[in-house]
Amino acid sequence: MPEMAYRSGYRSSTSRAVMAITTALVVMIVLGIVFVLLNANQANMIVDFVLDVGRWLTRPFANLFQMDTVDQAVLVNWGIAAVVYLFIGSALARLARG
Template sequence: MAYRGGYRSSASRAVTGITAALVVVIVLGIVFVLLNADQANMVVNFVLAVGRWLTRPFANLFQMETVDQAVLVNWGMAAVAYFFIGSALARLTRG
């Protein structure tokens, strides 16, 4: 398959990269919560703050018994939604 180059393929790669970064931040946030990472740590605090902002539309979507379960399910749903929306946008921008 030959490289076609151009604006559309660059846009597709950019959308894919941004989507991957968003999903990685959310998944890292889930891991930090499940492993009870020290929230006083600057990196952990930053990832959780960004994760909370990204997952705000999914906050309390499902009520769970524990915070860990709620983060796993609600943030997990957010990661899946970002993945599918980003994939669809990347497909639309592909040439």
């Protein structure tokens, strides 16, 4: 029986780790969206870092939908990326939970 409890704890901690990573990725993307929409100073080191990470994470979704403005394109394409990451991360966490 103790081994069963160990496996359950391991699965639970793996699931939590997957969700923590997923949350961090989604937060970076959403923060990037907010920075773009609010015209944050891209010369700022934090803003520049968040936007770089956001661009890298959303690269597969770049120009998924063509919009009239950059703000609209970032909102839609990066928003879709955030939802996809959240969906995949949640599914992986559920699988890890067993």
